Amino acid sequence: MNSHRRIAGAVVLCTSLAGVGTAAHAQGSVTLYGIVDSGILYTSKTLNPATGQNAGHQLSVITGGLSPSVFGLKGTEDLGGGFHAIFNLESGINLANGGVADSNGNFFGRQAWVGLTSDMGTVKAGLQYSPFALSLIASDPRNVSFFGSGVPIYIGGVFVTGIFNSNAISYSSPTIAGLQGSAMLALGGTAGDFQAGRQYSARLSYKLGQLVIDAAMYSGNPGGTAASTPTPSTVAFSGRTIGASYRFDSLTVRLLFVNYKIAGSFDNRVYGGGFSYEVTPTVNVDAGVWATSDGNDTSNHSIMAATGLTYSLSKSTACYGQFGFVNNHGAMNTGLSTNGALMGVRGSTLGADVGIRHLF
Template structure:
């Protein structure tokens, strides 16, 4: 929709996303280092695609797609018991492409997903380095499709602000312990520009409340353009204001979720995304989910879209999953909501209805 998005569409497609988090845990020992990762590939069809030069319809697409469900990646995480309940921790995580073996699903750098070191204990946890913002983590918890790379709230996120707020460079964060169901978090990303504290400065905060089967999430984000992070291959300093509030409730094997998200770029767009959906564990090895995402531009009511999608996951083992997903999106005005982070992030502008589907396999190690 906006100029920033269009200028970087070719760079973003096939380079970002986010997100099953915490794919492996360290061994129970005083000191440990764990290698972990995800390898995910799918075959995808969409009835329309966007021509990156004109914004118009480039026709249907049938392709091998990296990361159809969750982002392919590998990483190292470790911890050391320092005594008295204090632990030192680190995480280095790189996005990779199953399609061509290159970097993908990140900010374009080698460890472009996470690269931080920190301390945790009874006081909570402190991290320093490249990391997720409380704003994005709140959206992740409230998304009915678990931020799938196809047909989920992640597509709306990246379509609007690229990876800003998703992979935050130069960041320092604090997460509190949980008190009476409440847990707070805050993050400040320093711009790193000499003589200009505001350039590239980003901050985010979140608050979560848990009471039995009910979870409530609220978070905010604000960021400025520029700063040292502006040199990352995938733009991560889009100046935007973000707000979200979401809720989830679990009934045994059924989980219901709903959320509201605001993405606002001054002088450009003011997109409000309303989402809702569910996931249901038919059996321990079979999970189905569905979600609906309605986007409206508060600055121009002619710009709006509706995306609906559903997925099925069958677990061949604890580590290997086969899946299928279907989706449909309808765009009006200048809206160009797509269906997939990789290969179909944007639809043809105001092109009406686009349908798509993918089938794939994911292995976690």
């Protein structure tokens, strides 16, 4: 009799534990996600890094023609009381050779942070995007395409500084009456030298109906532990931006101004504008123009224009084609493509890319 009771008790206990395990699992989740994007790039001129002169036209396979190729893990856990623990790990991938790309050169060099979120806002700690970079992403006329947009202008000037910020702590407020703010402080990580590698950034965005206005600033020092990343991520520069977008049904129009200033080097003022139009649910066309001028020497200036068409084969897969033009004067070296043609040469360059992108 006692043995039967012990067996029955064990069954009840195991069933209860299984239920607890199921309930705990239901409160949290981890998602694997990514983008795989590859294309063929053509430019009529190509920079020779050794001489700074034109090396001729190129035709090459590139990774990330429209957007970066990445994979990542993100997760959340319900802690109760309206609080959730969150995390994100993200790596860039070079589809052309299987290496690391479009990051600071480390394996999880795009994002590696953990945080808490609630109705009072979100706090994150670790490698993360700055509010300045997020503001530029929201305001770019061509949705931050890696070809013919503000992306090659930014990275061609200061590499990934301000995009992937190591040793960072950030806070984003909830949206109140259409207004949201965020701030970030990245500590340099060098003992005895608080200013080495120190970076800070702030952003304020306002939404009223279909109108969005976004402004942000960034300031960073060289040095610190992040200076050892394979891709420079602590170039000393300050940045300021303000942008606006308005959506008319299937048409979105965007305007922005950005200032990238490096002491003793350049003071680039970038004026951009463009549109994105959903022709059908599967076809999207866009176009943009960017004029860049060096405030320290106005003989250094460039103008870039680009347009693109994206055709969605499914919710996850799309083919694209893009065409662009850039004209550089003086010492300006604006390139057409983040991957494959980051730096340009003096005079006019034509370029195009076609490719395919899949989301998972």
